[in-house]
Amino acid sequence: MLMKILDNVKGMVGKAVAPKRPLMRVCMMGARGVGKSSTLVSMFHDLNSVNQGTNLQLVAAKDVRRNDNATEEMIIERYKELLNIFTHSDSSELVMNAGLSGDFETKEYHFQFGLKGKKPGIDLQIKDFPGEFIKDFPDDVKGFIDESEAIIIAIDTPHMIEYNGIYCEVKNRCSIITDLMTKVLENLQGDKLILFVPLKCEKYYQEGRMAEVCSAVERCYADLIDFIRKGSAKLHIACAVTPILTVGEIVFKDFIKDKEGNVKTVGEDPMPAKAVYSFVRKGAEYSPQYCEQPLCYLLSFITKLYQRSKSDKSAGFLKKLSAIFKLFPEDPSLLYEVSKFSQKKITNRDGYKIISGSAIL
Ligand SMILES: Nc1nc2c(ncn2[C@@H]2O[C@H](COP(=O)(O)OP(=O)(O)OP(=O)(O)O)[C@@H](O)[C@H]2O)c(=O)[nH]1
Numbered sequence: 001m002l003m004k005i006l007d008n009v010k011g012m013v014g015k016a017v018a019p020k021r022p023l024m025r026v027c028m029m030g031a032r033g034v035g036k037s038s039t040l041v042s043m044f045h046d047l048n049s050v051n052q053g054t055n056l057q058l059v060a061a062k063d064v065r066r067n068d069n070a071t072e073e074m075i076i077e078r079y080k081e082l083l084n085i086f087t088h089s090d091s092s093e094l095v096m097n098a099g100l101s102g103d104f105e106t107k108e109y110h111f112q113f114g115l116k117g118k119k120p121g122i123d124l125q126i127k128d129f130p131g132e133f134i135k136d137f138p139d140d141v142k143g144f145i146d147e148s149e150a151i152i153i154a155i156d157t158p159h160m161i162e163y164n165g166i167y168c169e170v171k172n173r174c175s176i177i178t179d180l181m182t183k184v185l186e187n188l189q190g191d192k193l194i195l196f197v198p199l200k201c202e203k204y205y206q207e208g209r210m211a212e213v214c215s216a217v218e219r220c221y222a223d224l225i226d227f228i229r230k231g232s233a234k235l236h237i238a239c240a241v242t243p244i245l246t247v248g249e250i251v252f253k254d255f256i257k258d259k260e261g262n263v264k265t266v267g268e269d270p271m272p273a274k275a276v277y278s279f280v281r282k283g284a285e286y287s288p289q290y291c292e293q294p295l296c297y298l299l300s301f302i303t304k305l306y307q308r309s310k311s312d313k314s315a316g317f318l319k320k321l322s323a324i325f326k327l328f329p330e331d332p333s334l335l336y337e338v339s340k341f342s343q344k345k346i347t348n349r350d351g352y353k354i355i356s357g358s359a360i361l
């Protein structure tokens, strides 16, 4: 009897101390309808193409508690919704009302990656909350920022650029985001990667205006960027502008106008009632571009921090990522492949720019 109890206890202890896979957390940040969820779908719907030409394998994780493929199913479902944008591309010039519907609850997506043919080494969790949360549940959002190693700030580019940017604040809520981010960064406990990701920027890409998009980000988020560059935690924050073409072959045309020819607006702080997009050609197709870049940046950030942790005694700061740093010495080939993948990152063209922390990017 006693032996049996002891055996059970041993089993429990064994389970409790079983090494957990290191976890990296990413938070999609942004106001209502700027394109957070669409970006996520474009980043992860085609894992084969992410994995192509590398020895790394990124897979959607099964939810072990519920034993289902929630992440994969959510991505596939939303991918279909996103494709609806192109339903009439063979017969119409204008993009009809289509695409993703807004979110009302926070969703978590789980992935795992590691070397091809081996057990996954690292868990990746992405949190996607409804844009309304930045106003209605700021403490929750601060919690998400705090717990995440990487924050992707999604930006609606036409609202940022058109009409001299007068609709940027009302759509993108730069000042609320700046406020939330700085409050968390003031008490930074671990290193962070912050990516500003301008979206819906196909028009500017085609017109060769991506440098202008990047400058607009620097202007609209000047206070946050200043804080990142000069604040006490500057050595621990890596930050870059990394635009993505979420859908491709669709360009911004204008905001819808009223009879007098003025931009039709809604709400107390006037926001354009509707943005009008058009297909670049008959039969336009879904063709996202640069969607792998946030991942390249994330992996680059991790490998650089790891290298620094070996030489730098301020490594106490790195405790959040220490599980990954324990993994790399045990598995040098994983480190090699991760850093190889990360070298695909773009740094100085098409609106890409490292803003701060180049030593850890
Ligand atoms: N034309 C165009 N439309 C896009 C693009 N990305 C997203 N959209 C559309 O913009 C709308 C909002 O996108 P979402 O991805 O739902 O935005 P969100 O930030 O997740 O919004 P909430 O969940 O409501 O906070 C959807 O109708 C999308 O289909 C893009 O790159 N180009």
Ligand SMILES: [Mg+2]
Binding pocket: 036, 037, 038, 102, 103, 128, 129, 130, 131
């Ligand atoms: Mg959403």
